[in-house]
Amino acid sequence: MSAAVVPRRRPxxxxxxxxxxxxxxxxxxxxxxxxxxPAVRGIWMSLHDWDYLMPSKxxxxxxxYADLFDSTSVVFQRFWDGMAATGxxxxxxxxxxxxxPLLLAMALNRRFPGRTFxxxxxxxxxxxxxxxxxxxxxxxxxxxxxxxxxxxxxxxxDRLLHALGAGDPVPWLTAxxxxxxxxxxxxxxxxxxxxxxxxxxxxxDVPRELYDAAEVDGASAAQRFRHVTLPGLRPVLxxxxxxxxxxxxxxxxxxxxxxxxxxxxxxxxxxxxxxxTGLGQYKMGSAAAMGYLLSIGLGLVSIANFWALRERGxxRGxxRGxxRGxxxxxxxxRSAAAGGAS
Amino acid sequence: MSGRRPGRARRGLGxxxxxxxxxxxxxxxxxxxxxxxxxxxxxYGEATASPPTxxxxxxxxxxxxxxxxxxxxxxxxxxxxxxxxxxVLHTALVLxxxxxxxxxxxxxxxxxxxxxxxxxxxxxxxPAFVFLMPNYLMIDRLGWTDSVWALVVPGAAxxxxxxxxxxxxxxxxxxxxxxxxxxxxxxxxxxxxxVLPNTRPALATLAVLAFLGNWNDYIWPVYVLFSPxxxxxxxxLRLLQGAYVTDYPSIMAxxxxxxxxxxxxxVLTQRFVVExxxxxxxxx
Numbered sequence: 356m357s358a359a360v361v362p363r364r365r366p367x368x369x370x371x372x373x374x375x376x377x378x379x380x381x382x383x384x385x386x387x388x389x390x391x392x393p394a395v396r397g398i399w400m401s402l403h404d405w406d407y408l409m410p411s412k413x414x415x416x417x418x419x420y421a422d423l424f425d426s427t428s429v430v431f432q433r434f435w436d437g438m439a440a441t442g443x444x445x446x447x448x449x450x451x452x453x454x455x456p457l458l459l460a461m462a463l464n465r466r467f468p469g470r471t472f473x474x475x476x477x478x479x480x481x482x483x484x485x486x487x488x489x490x491x492x493x494x495x496x497x498x499x500x501x502x503x504x505x506x507x508x509x510x511x512x513d514r515l516l517h518a519l520g521a522g523d524p525v526p527w528l529t530a531x532x533x534x535x536x537x538x539x540x541x542x543x544x545x546x547x548x549x550x551x552x553x554x555x556x557x558x559x560d561v562p563r564e565l566y567d568a569a570e571v572d573g574a575s576a577a578q579r580f581r582h583v584t585l586p587g588l589r590p591v592l593x594x595x596x597x598x599x600x601x602x603x604x605x606x607x608x609x610x611x612x613x614x615x616x617x618x619x620x621x622x623x624x625x626x627x628x629x630x631x632t633g634l635g636q637y638k639m640g641s642a643a644a645m646g647y648l649l650s651i652g653l654g655l656v657s658i659a660n661f662w663a664l665r666e667r668g669x670x671r672g673x674x675r676g677x678x679r680g681x682x683x684x685x686x687x688x689r690s691a692a693a694g695g696a697s
Numbered sequence: 698m699s700g701r702r703p704g705r706a707r708r709g710l711g712x713x714x715x716x717x718x719x720x721x722x723x724x725x726x727x728x729x730x731x732x733x734x735x736x737x738x739x740x741y742g743e744a745t746a747s748p749p750t751x752x753x754x755x756x757x758x759x760x761x762x763x764x765x766x767x768x769x770x771x772x773x774x775x776x777x778x779x780x781x782x783x784x785v786l787h788t789a790l791v792l793x794x795x796x797x798x799x800x801x802x803x804x805x806x807x808x809x810x811x812x813x814x815x816x817x818x819x820x821x822x823x824p825a826f827v828f829l830m831p832n833y834l835m836i837d838r839l840g841w842t843d844s845v846w847a848l849v850v851p852g853a854a855x856x857x858x859x860x861x862x863x864x865x866x867x868x869x870x871x872x873x874x875x876x877x878x879x880x881x882x883x884x885x886x887x888x889x890x891x892v893l894p895n896t897r898p899a900l901a902t903l904a905v906l907a908f909l910g911n912w913n914d915y916i917w918p919v920y921v922l923f924s925p926x927x928x929x930x931x932x933x934l935r936l937l938q939g940a941y942v943t944d945y946p947s948i949m950a951x952x953x954x955x956x957x958x959x960x961x962x963x964v965l966t967q968r969f970v971v972e973x974x975x976x977x978x979x980x981x
Binding site (some may be wrong): 370372374375376378379380381382383385386388389390391392393394396397400407459462467468469473474475476477478479480482483484485486487489490491492493494495497499500502505544548549552553555556601605607608611612626629630633634639642643646647649650653654 | 715718719722723725726727729730732733736744745747748749790793794795797798800801802805807810813816817820822823824825826827828829830831832833834835850851852853854855856859883884888909912913914915916920930931932934935937938943945948949951952955956959960962963964967970971974975
């Protein structure tokens with residue numbers, strides 16, 4: 356071996372040509388079997404009348420997709436009801452999950468004793484599974500036995516809700532629009548901490564000097580927020596918006612455990628319809644088509660999100676060039692994980 | 698990383714505002730969990746009484762006595778062991794497949810690396826529900842339905858783990874492995890003795906995240922497990938809720954068993970879980 360190669364900075368090729376493949380083999384085996392192959396097989400299923408219980412699974416081309424747009428087909432109503440429920444949940448939950456964590460992150464970004472503790476407290480619900488959250492809040496929100504209605508009664512806030520048309524006791528899990536209020540509220544409680552942590556990391560990357568400069572120029576707190584914080588957070592906002600949108604569009608467990616899709620089918624989300632069609636009724640071809648149609652929709656909206664919040668030229672001063680290694684690593688890691696969310 | 702630099706935080710908050718914020722946040726985020734714990738040690742009569750009592754009048758452990766068993770219709774202790782076994786095996790498998798693949802992708806120039814990377818990246822853009830049915834058929838074909846393998850293997854080759862570790866390994870100084878190579882180590886030796894030890898913080902973070910994700914997973918176990926004695930805690934809680942309806946002490950006892958391990962894990966590893974999430978993001 357010649358010593359002359361040692362100073363090169365790039366990793367050298369060592370070992371046989373198959374050495375990297377040997378290292379990749381365990382991953383590729385599992386990835387091929389449970390990620391790559393299923394992704395292709397799902398498309399193939401969606402092009403067939405693929406019923407798990409039937410021996411023959413005839414090719415139907417785009418028939419399963421066409422049925423989803425044909426108002427006379429049996430799947431039309433169920434599918435679009437599910438899509439509508441998912442749409443309502445997304446529209447109702449995303450604004451809260453974007454704004455409340457930002458306010459919280461700005462409060463926690465100030466210096467005071469116990470902020471590390473508070474950061475952990477806010478994040479705590481997120482480490483619980485949806486099953487725990489679902490059964491816990493079905494109890495808390497139980498109209499007669501739940502503690503929420505009791506607390507509302509103690510504070511007199513229930514009169515306000517009755518004035519807004521809520522029954523007595525307030526039917527948190529059995530009548531609209533209270534069911535949506537419950538599902539959104541529980542989801543905010545559960546996942547708020549995640550977005551807060553991401554915002555906090557983003558806030559700490561906004562250069563301190565920009566705030567100082569703004570203050571010297573006489574900018575008010577609102578102006579500093581508008582002209583320093585928001586532009587500095589733009590990539591983080593794009594990330595949080597996309598992740599939150601995808602998570603909300605994947606809502607399943609909360610409704611499954613707290614409302615079973617009711618009252619009626621009003622909270623039966625698209626994902627519940629897909630799983631019921633595919634793994635409940637075994638009509639997997641139709642369910643696969645629904646899944647791919649939904650993922651195309653989610654992909655388009657995600658792209659639109661990123662496009663709307665894309666970085667505009669000249670808008671950001673120090674952020675880019677001054678970024679240290681840690682910052683750049685963070686940013687790349689984030690965008691890498693963005694798609695893997697779901 | 699940035700979280701460790703409190704010096705960069707904005708100016709302080711007034712004492713009154715601080716205390717108000719602390720109280721509201723703790724009550725909001727810890728309150729429901731305390732309520733869960735308190736209810737689980739009440740008698741059925743007390744838990745469903747109106748008005749409710751805050752503190753249990755007499756501590757009643759009958760819900761735990763009934764549920765903490767290895768058999769019976771709702772064997773919560775068995776579910777706990779199932780969840781633990783699946784979580785540990787899954788985490789071990791994730792660490793093995795992700796670290797070896799990340800090493801190859803980060804440290805070995807080879808023909809086709811870009812292609813392999815591209816394929817892994819492209820699957821990041823497919824939502825998880827697309828894989829549910831094809832994977833169900835795969836599990837069915839392998840005879841893994843209603844078994845722990847269905848919980849351990851399918852999610853183990855997620856792109857996230859490879860990205861996360863690759864990111865870390867790319868930034869290790871090349872000199873370390875070159876020194877080892879000059880000492881005669883082959884690639885396996887470099888991986889084992891140089892790269893893995895230096896990747897330990899990232900491996901620990903990934904391990905905690907993989908365990909939490911597996912422990913909490915809901916949809917998949919609900920569909921691939923059938924027998925009451927094979928369920929994990931989340932799938933079991935669904936069964937418990939359906940069976941006990943308003944027997945909230947029993948349901949809350951199950952929820953306590955499902956949450957205490959992850960809360961303990963979180964408290965022990967809080968720093969690097971929160972920072973691992975802050976740096977890389979992981980949701981859903």
